[in-house]
Each structure stands twice: as structure tokens, then as C-alpha cells.
Amino acid sequence: MSVSSPPAGPTAACGSSAQVHASRGPLSPAPVAVLLALIGGLALWLAFPPFGLWPLAAVGPFLLLLITRGRSALAGAALGMVMGAAFFLPLLTWTGIFVGDLPWVALSLAQAAFCAALGAGTAVVNRLPAAPVWAAGLWVAQEALRSRLPFGGFPWGRLGFGQADAPFASFAAYGGVPLVTFAVALTGTVLTLLVRRPAMSRRSAAGQQPASRRRWALVCAAAAAVPGVGVLVELPLAGSQLSAGGELATVAVIQGNVPRSGLDFNAQRRAVLDNHVEQTLLLAERVDGGLTPRPDLVIWPENASDIDPFQNPDAAAAIDGAARAIAAPILVGAVLDGPGRYLTNAGIVWDPVSGPGASYAKRHPVPFGEYMPARSFFRFFSEQVDLLRRDFLPGTDPGVLDVGGVRLGDVICFEVAYDGLVSEVVDGGASLLVVQTNNATFGYTAESEQQLAMSRLRAIEHGRTVVVAATSGISAVVAPDGTVVDRSELFTPWSLTGAVAQRTQTTTATRLGSTPELALAAIAGAAVLAALVIDRRSRRARTHPEHDIEEEGPHDL
Structure with missing residues (x-):
């Protein structure tokens, strides 16, 4: 053989x-x-x-x-x-x-x-x-x-x-x-x-x-x-x-701004809350004067109130006053004191008549930013791990909330980057996507622009209007085709009121x-x-x- x-x-x-x-x-x-x-x-x-x-x-x-x-x-x-x-x-x-x-x-x-x-x-x-x-x-x-x-x-x-x-x-x-x-x-x-690579055998030109x-x-x-x-x-x-069709809702976005950028932006927590209250009161004056349509709902960003309104009567009174002035429910981004050394990053629906109601707790806290995994281990590399003194606990339920007759899907900050977290709120019936975020820590860097780009892809992916509310910017309204309808600049007080499309159809990607x-x-x-x-x-x-x-x-x- x-x-x-x-x-x-x-x-x-x-x-x-x-x-x-x-x-x-x-x-x-x-x-x-x-x-x-x-x-x-x-x-x-x-x-x-x-x-x-x-x-x-x-x-x-x-x-x-x-x-x-x-x-x-x-x-x-x-x-x-x-x-x-x-x-x-x-x-x-x-x-x-x-x-x-x-x-x-x-x-x-x-x-x-x-x-x-x-x-x-x-x-x-x-x-x-x-x-x-x-x-x-x-x-x-x-x-x-x-x-x-x-x-x-x-x-x-x-x-x-x-x-x-x-x-x-x-x-x-x-x-x-x-x-x-x-x-x-x-x-x-x-x-x-x-x-x-050239052929093994030479061929004629x-x-x-x-x-x-x-x-x-x-x-x-x-x-x-x-x-x-x-x-x-x-x-x-x-x-x-991706067409804009669907029932319209009038939404107001508030960017109150912060006293300064950096990790210590929340050292003046009451100032941040007051900024958002003030912008809402100014909006209420324009509404009462017939200059701006009355919104069905108002969106405040993440960390708009780093003072727990359930624990602090003054903070609760300030938010309540803003909601009554605008005569519309406010989705308030707040930090809540939890059990022991834990905190909760939440979005709270604050009604002008009944006060606080349904809420969403952030499901994906940021490691090393909102909680410290293996704290004792990473302390060997840097003592800065102890700058984060209290950990945030994750929520368990998707952020589907009924606010002012609108069924919205709330994701907080970096959660917009996670496919599953966004898909679950759309699967839960959200007709409008909201991204509550706080980018003050990152100053005048590209982080806010990069996050906005993610929100634009999410709009196209699910055929939904996306409203981005940022403490210090960039806040924006993104149409279902990914077009930026309007946006703010960094570190400036800003508000926007406009009609946005509510969509109930699902895209192939959603399905x-x-x-x-x-x-x-x-x-x-x-x-x-x-x-x-x-x-x-x-x-x-x-x-x-x-x-x-x-x-x-x-x-x-």
C-alpha cells in the first residue's frame, strides 16, 4: 500500500x-x-x-x-x-x-x-x-x-x-x-x-x-x-x-446644574436640590404666563436630591412646592438612606397632590463608583477605595413607571449601556425611555457625549423617544430615529418643554x-x-x- x-x-x-x-x-x-x-x-x-x-x-x-x-x-x-x-x-x-x-x-x-x-x-x-x-x-x-x-x-x-x-x-x-x-x-x-501574498507560481503580467x-x-x-x-x-x-407617530405627551426636562464639577460636586447637596427646584419654578412661571405649554410630566436627573426627602422634611417640602407650582408629577432622582451602611439610587414619582408614590431603584450600581467590591483586597492598591464610605444596594424590578398618564421606562446613568436593562423596560410596556444621569463627576470630558451617543442608539433600537436628564449636562431629547431634537450644554442651567412621541410598536430588535x-x-x-x-x-x-x-x-x- x-x-x-x-x-x-x-x-x-x-x-x-x-x-x-x-x-x-x-x-x-x-x-x-x-x-x-x-x-x-x-x-x-x-x-x-x-x-x-x-x-x-x-x-x-x-x-x-x-x-x-x-x-x-x-x-x-x-x-x-x-x-x-x-x-x-x-x-x-x-x-x-x-x-x-x-x-x-x-x-x-x-x-x-x-x-x-x-x-x-x-x-x-x-x-x-x-x-x-x-x-x-x-x-x-x-x-x-x-x-x-x-x-x-x-x-x-x-x-x-x-x-x-x-x-x-x-x-x-x-x-x-x-x-x-x-x-x-x-x-x-x-x-x-x-x-x-503573491501567488506561489508566477503569472504573466x-x-x-x-x-x-x-x-x-x-x-x-x-x-x-x-x-x-x-x-x-x-x-x-x-x-x-422609527417614525415619530403615536400619541403625544408634553414633557419637561430640568437641568439645574451643580455648584462645581468633580467628586465633591455633592458637597453642597442642598444647593443642587435648590437649583432644580428653582428651574422648575421658573418653568411654572412661563407656563402660567402662557409662554410654555403645561407639561404632563417633569423629569429631574439623577442626584437632583442627594438629600433623602423621606428623611428630611425640608427637602420633601421643596420638592412638593415645585410639583404643586408646575401642577404636574415630577420624576425625582434621589439618594435614599437605606438599612445600615447602604444607600439606594432611585427615581421617585412625586405627584403634586398626593406626594411621593412609585419609585425605581437602580438595578446596576457602578462597581468602584457606587459600591466597592472586595473592599479589603483593593485597599492594598489604593486607600481611595475608602472615599466610597457607603455602598448602594441594587434594585430588583425594571424601571417601568406610570407618570402623568405616560408609561415610561427609567434607566439611571450607566444603565443605558446595558442591553438587557433597556430591553426589559420596553418589554414592560414603556412607551418613552428616560435616562436620569449625573455626569458632574467627569467635568468637561467626553463622557457626556459618549453617553448621549448610546441613548441615540437605544432610540433606534427600540423605536422610542429617549429623554436624557442630566444634573450638569448633557440633557437631551432624542427622536425614535436617533435624531437629537434638542440638547443642553455642560454646566449650565437649562430646561426644555416639548411634545414627544409615545410609541407602543416594537421593533424587530426588541422582539x-x-x-x-x-x-x-x-x-x-x-x-x-x-x-x-x-x-x-x-x-x-x-x-x-x-x-x-x-x-x-x-x-x-
């Missing part, structure tokens, strides 16, 4: 394919690859607010797939870590403005570690046919993990969140933020097909040029097709899922929930496993060719 030729059959074919792909060496030396990883990370950063250069988001997936070709999973992890650090360190600078460099660097590198896993996976699937598809799916899988782990995850910096002004944004109505991420990543990874031109044309068409589809699906959405994300992540994970199995069989075939032939022979027969 001759053993000089490889066996036929599926296993041999897979092994042969893997050898072909694995035999491709890196397209660039290691120093150049590291430089390209840095460029890719910086391009990702520039795609987000305040720059908003959204086309650059595709550069990261393009370069990561390119520089991991022909490299090991370990090398891919190193390059992914470099790209992740170059992205998250500048993106999250706002976290270190007031709390110091150590928390900023630690958070950024922790997020970059997920990009390291992404780089390793990308290097593995690079050995497969259709590698751009699997690599794009890995971006979704990476973001899915990062949004859940550790301590409930930190979804900041997902590719989809930087696409509010892009054609890709319309995909959110069909598959949420994960589908937007996939579309952006696929556009970038497909472009890697333009960069290939006359024969190569037409093929080369056809290849460029096909790849460019494929890359342009993804955002092109986004433009096409936006047209029917404008007339159905599917997390299914697109799980499906894309599962497919990408299966591709990684398949590549590893094929690679293992390929190495085994090269090491023990006779054994493989004897083993595979009966199956071939």
Missing part, C-alpha cells in the same frame, strides 16, 4: 486547507504589526465622540485581521492587547480626571484584556476560509463578554455605540447594538481581502492585471454593500419602526432581544473550535502520516 499521497475524504480536505492557510507567513514583521495595532486602537478611539469620525471604526477590525494572519494565537493576543490599550486608555480618560491615574489605567487595561482574547481568536480563525465573517463575529462575542464580566461588565466602547450618525445605525432596529457592531467589523474585515482588477472591484463592492444595506433599510424604518448577539457569538465561537480541530488534525497528519492513512482509509471506502 502506498503512503506517498494524502488520503481522500473530508478530513484530508480539511487538513489540507488548514495547511495552506497556516503556511502563510505574517504579512509584516513584528515591529510593524505592533505599530499597526497602535494605529488600529487610535482609529477606534477617534470613531467615538467627541471626534465622531465613525468610518474609522472599521479600521480596527481591518488591521487586527490583517496583522494576525500567519501568527500564533499568543502573538494575536499580544497584538490585540496593544490595540485594546491604544483604544481604551484615551477613550476612558474621563474616569481618571478626578479619581486618579490608577483606576483609569486599571480599568482600561482590564478592558484591553478582552481585546487580547479577541486577537487570539482572530489569529485562529484567520486559518479558515471566510475568515472575515468569523473575525467580525468575534468582535460581537468579545463585546458580549465584556458587557457581563467582571462585576456585571462594562459595555463602554462597543463599536455600535460610535455609529449614531452612520448608515450602520439603522441595523440597531433589527438586531440591536450587536448587529451594528457586526456590520462595522465585517466592513473592515472584508477589506483585508485586498491585501494578499497580462494575466494578472484583469484578475487583480476584478478582485479589487468585488472586494470593494462587498465592503460597500454592508453600509449600503444600512442606508436601504433606513428608508422603510423611517416610515414604520428578538439577545438572540442576534448570542447567535453571532456562538457562530464565531464554533469557528474558533473548528479551526483548532482542523489545525490539530493537520499537525497530526504531518507528524504521523501512516497512522492517519490507516485510520481514515476505511471511512474513505
Whole structure:
């Protein structure tokens, strides 16, 4: 029996394919690859607010797939870590403005570690046919993990969140933020097909040029097709899922401002409450004078009252006076004293006649910001952990509240970044989304712009008007198609009263929930496993060719 030729059959074919792909060496030396990883990370950063250069988001997936070709999973992890650090360190600078460099660097590198896993996976699937598809799916899988782990995850910096002004944004109505991420990543990874190693055999220049031109044309068409589809699906959405129709409600948004920015903004808690009361009283004067329509409800931001109105009669009287003056219920963002050393971050419905009623307690307190996990452990690294003297307890129920005849869905601050928390209030019947937030801690940084961009994607995803009420800005009203109707500036008193659409229809994304994300992540994970199995069989075939032939022979027969 001759053993000089490889066996036929599926296993041999897979092994042969893997050898072909694995035999491709890196397209660039290691120093150049590291430089390209840095460029890719910086391009990702520039795609987000305040720059908003959204086309650059595709550069990261393009370069990561390119520089991991022909490299090991370990090398891919190193390059992914470099790209992740170059992205998250500048993106999250706002976290270190007031709390110091150590928390900023630690958070950024922790997020970059997920990009390291992404780089390793990308290097593995690079050995497969259709590698751009699997690599794009890995971006979704990476973001899915990062949004859940550790301590409930930190979804900041997902590719989809930087696409509010892009054609890709319309995909959110069909598959949420994960589908937007996939579309952006696929556009970038497909472009890697333009960069290939020279053929093993030389062809004549006359024969190569037409093929080369056809290849460029096909790849460019494929890359342009993804955002092109986004433009096409936006047209029917404008007339159905994202249209402004539905019953109107008149909503007032109050931004009272704070005495100063930084961690000590709430040192003058009564001043913050008084600011919001004053702006509401001024609005009431304009309403009584016929200059402004009377609102059905008024939205105050998170931390508008850091004095517990249930414990402090003066605070309760101030809020009650504002509600009576405006003759409409107020959704008050308040900090409530809880049992023992615990606090609650809540939104309270304050009726002008009956006073405080239903409330929502924030379900996802921010680790290291609103509660300190493993306090004794992290104290070894910084004594600043004790600046957070009392922990916030999480709520248990979605923030669906009936306020002034409007069934609204309340999420507080960073909760807008979490798919499940927003989806649950829409599933609970919310016809209007409200984001109560307090960004005073982060000063004049990009944090507020980045959070507003998330709110715009949520509007498109669920076909709902989104009202953002911020203590110091940016407050805004976002239409169901993601358009910013009006917005405030940072650290200025501001109020807005206007009619907003209440929507009861559900988008495809709302109905599917997390299914697109799980499906894309599962497919990408299966591709990684398949590549590893094929690679293992390929190495085994090269090491023990006779054994493989004897083993595979009966199956071939």
C-alpha cells in the first residue's frame, strides 16, 4: 500500500486547507504589526465622540485581521492587547480626571484584556476560509463578554455605540447594538481581502492585471454593500419602526446644574436640590404666563436630591412646592438612606397632590463608583477605595413607571449601556425611555457625549423617544430615529418643554432581544473550535502520516 499521497475524504480536505492557510507567513514583521495595532486602537478611539469620525471604526477590525494572519494565537493576543490599550486608555480618560491615574489605567487595561482574547481568536480563525465573517463575529462575542464580566461588565466602547450618525445605525432596529457592531467589523474585515501574498507560481503580467482588477472591484463592492444595506433599510424604518407617530405627551426636562464639577460636586447637596427646584419654578412661571405649554410630566436627573426627602422634611417640602407650582408629577432622582451602611439610587414619582408614590431603584450600581467590591483586597492598591464610605444596594424590578398618564421606562446613568436593562423596560410596556444621569463627576470630558451617543442608539433600537436628564449636562431629547431634537450644554442651567412621541410598536430588535448577539457569538465561537480541530488534525497528519492513512482509509471506502 502506498503512503506517498494524502488520503481522500473530508478530513484530508480539511487538513489540507488548514495547511495552506497556516503556511502563510505574517504579512509584516513584528515591529510593524505592533505599530499597526497602535494605529488600529487610535482609529477606534477617534470613531467615538467627541471626534465622531465613525468610518474609522472599521479600521480596527481591518488591521487586527490583517496583522494576525500567519501568527500564533499568543502573538494575536499580544497584538490585540496593544490595540485594546491604544483604544481604551484615551477613550476612558474621563474616569481618571478626578479619581486618579490608577483606576483609569486599571480599568482600561482590564478592558484591553478582552481585546487580547479577541486577537487570539482572530489569529485562529484567520486559518479558515471566510475568515472575515468569523473575525467580525468575534468582535460581537468579545463585546458580549465584556458587557457581563467582571462585576456585571462594562459595555463602554462597543463599536455600535460610535455609529449614531452612520448608515450602520439603522441595523440597531433589527438586531440591536450587536448587529451594528457586526456590520462595522465585517466592513473592515472584508477589506483585508485586498491585501494578499503573491501567488506561489508566477503569472504573466497580462494575466494578472484583469484578475487583480476584478478582485479589487468585488472586494470593494462587498465592503460597500454592508453600509449600503444600512442606508436601504433606513428608508422603510423611517416610515414604520422609527417614525415619530403615536400619541403625544408634553414633557419637561430640568437641568439645574451643580455648584462645581468633580467628586465633591455633592458637597453642597442642598444647593443642587435648590437649583432644580428653582428651574422648575421658573418653568411654572412661563407656563402660567402662557409662554410654555403645561407639561404632563417633569423629569429631574439623577442626584437632583442627594438629600433623602423621606428623611428630611425640608427637602420633601421643596420638592412638593415645585410639583404643586408646575401642577404636574415630577420624576425625582434621589439618594435614599437605606438599612445600615447602604444607600439606594432611585427615581421617585412625586405627584403634586398626593406626594411621593412609585419609585425605581437602580438595578446596576457602578462597581468602584457606587459600591466597592472586595473592599479589603483593593485597599492594598489604593486607600481611595475608602472615599466610597457607603455602598448602594441594587434594585430588583425594571424601571417601568406610570407618570402623568405616560408609561415610561427609567434607566439611571450607566444603565443605558446595558442591553438587557433597556430591553426589559420596553418589554414592560414603556412607551418613552428616560435616562436620569449625573455626569458632574467627569467635568468637561467626553463622557457626556459618549453617553448621549448610546441613548441615540437605544432610540433606534427600540423605536422610542429617549429623554436624557442630566444634573450638569448633557440633557437631551432624542427622536425614535436617533435624531437629537434638542440638547443642553455642560454646566449650565437649562430646561426644555416639548411634545414627544409615545410609541407602543416594537421593533424587530426588541422582539428578538439577545438572540442576534448570542447567535453571532456562538457562530464565531464554533469557528474558533473548528479551526483548532482542523489545525490539530493537520499537525497530526504531518507528524504521523501512516497512522492517519490507516485510520481514515476505511471511512474513505
